[in-house]
Amino acid sequence: MTPTADSPAPTVPATTDLQFRTVDVRGQRLSLAGLRAAVPRAQQGTVADAEDKVQAIISAVRSRGFEALSEFARNFDGVDQVHPRVPAEALAAALDGLDPAVRAALEESIRRARLFADAQRPADTDVELGEGAVVSQNWVPVARVGLYVPGGLAVYPSSVIMNVVPALAAGVESIALASPPQKDFGGLPHPTILAAAALLGIEEVYAIGGAQAIAAFAYGIPGADGEAGIDPVDVVTGPGNIFVATAKRLVKGVVGIDSEAGTTEIAILADATARPDLVAADLISQAEHDPKAASVLITDSADLAADVRRVLGVLAAATKHSARVREALSGPQSGVVLVEDLAQGIAACDAYAAEHLEIMTADAAAVAAKIRNAGAIFVGNYSPVSLGDYCAGSNHVLPTSGTAAFSSGLNVTTFLRAIQVVNYSRDALAEVSDHIVSLSGAEDLPAHGEAVTARFAAGKSADGHGA
Known part of the structure; x- marks a missing residue:
């Protein structure tokens, strides 16, 4: 019989050669x-080291344009590149050659993501504050976005979906997508990436890979010698490594960004009822992304922690x-964070974000409702992170490194701006004119009044006719 998530965990032989550290905060x-x-975090200094390198890349792209991009493609990707634009025929060929199952x-995945994204768009609002006094809030899409899809150790057509679908749902009319060139595919992005883009009509x-892609989108690159340039964008989104996340931080203010979605991380809040093999499998599923990926177990059960560590050693050796x-x-x-009880576990989750x-x-749903800080929350045995990575309908471009305490994952509003519209009649303005004069005087700004x-x-009236 195939075990289910509700059945007992299978017996797994012991192994002790995996270093998975423990942080014990019980009694504190x-x-x-x-x-x-x-709570476990990457060693300090990584971001500062990346900033110097990324700033140099951004400066090179701004000053030397396509010449710099070609240089980076050669140095970082081993690719000789004349122009980074992917030909239309390459997109069509990739879609034609896509495995039917994929x-x-x-x-x-697109169908589910579209359903969720379409439901996210906020409604415009009109508020009548008095007769002839109307204030509105209208949601308007940005004109152009640059979407980044990472390469490196894995292939991420799912990230094409996660970036493109909410932008389309928001009504963005100009969408550009960048992904690292691959030596094995003639200097183009992976064909599955191209196929996903073609499937969505991009x-x-x-x-273009890494920080240089973010720089090209943020500042644009002028065309030369008959070659088309790259127009700058209004918003840059997409996940990536520490260099991509750092580049997004450095161009923020020049363009909008979704969040600093760096190297992936998973935290699991579990008690003695959790199955060790499922916890271990999910920790490994995110560790698979990158050697710098973070996998953290927060639990009030020392027995569960020991069992998970034992299973991790076996599964990690076999994957x-x-x-x-x-x-x-x-x-x-x-690593493992051992907490006194579930209340401290929830506090640790909020601290980790x-x-x-x-x-x-x-009662996982009730516990989930108490969490304040997370990019996305996965409730119960049948909602693993892998579901969110591919087919849940949610978005997997999420804030990392604790930034979930103040920022959100990629969604439709990432590509929208709320524009306030004020429309007052003569009588409506007259009703509050004395208040405006009083407040302008209090602020010593009499010209306002x-x-x-x-x-x-x-x-004379304001429209130039007689009063």
Whole structure:
């Protein structure tokens, strides 16, 4: 019989050669700051080191344009590149050659993502504050966006969907997509990436990777010698490594960004009712992404922690990307946090502010409702992060490194602006004119009040006709 998530965990032989550290905060009354310092994190200094390198890349792209992009393609990707634009025929060929099973999976993922994205768009609002006094809030899409899809150790057609679908749902009319050039595919992005873009009708695709892609989108590149340039965008979105996340931080203000979606992380809040094999499998599923990926278990059960550590050793040794997984699980960014009780566990989750947070406890939905800080929350045994990565309908471009405490995952509003519209009649303005004059005087800005009283000057109305 095939075991289910509700059946007992299978017996797994013991192994002790995996380093998966433990942070024990039981019996400690730690503040939010104390918990933030205690939970596993990547070693300090990484971001600062990346900033210098990324700033140099951005400066090179701004000053030397396509010449710099070609240089980076050669140095970082081993590709000789004349122009990064992917030809239309390459997009069509990639879609034609797509495995039917993969196409069916992508189409279902797109269908679900569209349903959720379409439901997210906020309604315009009109508020009548008095007769002839109307203030509106209208949601308007940005004109142009640049979407980044990472390459590197894996292939991410799912990230094409996660970026493109909410932009389309928002009504964005100009969409450009970038993904790293691949030496094995003639200097183009992976064909599955191209096929996913074609499936969604995206025609402007570039073979550009990393921080240089973010710079090209943010500042644009002028055309030369008959070659088309790259127009700057209004918003840049998409996940990536520490260099992509740092580039997004450095161009924020020049363009909007979704969040600093860096190297992936998962936290699992679990109690003694959780199955160790499911917890271990889910920790490994995110460790598979990158040697710097973070996998954290937060639990009040020392027995569960011991069982998970034992299972991790076996599963990590057996999985395809074993070396990568073992490095991620053994790093300072991963480990077990032992807490006194579920209340402290919830506090630790909020302090960590995970990109992905799984709840594997008794009454998981009630526990999930108490969480304040997370990019996305996955409730119960049948909602693994892998579901959200592909087919849940949710978006997997989420804030990392604790930024989920103040930022949101990619969604339709990422591509929208709320524009307030004020429409007052003469009588409606007259009703509050004395208040405006009083407040402008209190702020020592009398011209503000005079701009109002001028509209009621004797003998003339604001439209130039006689009063």
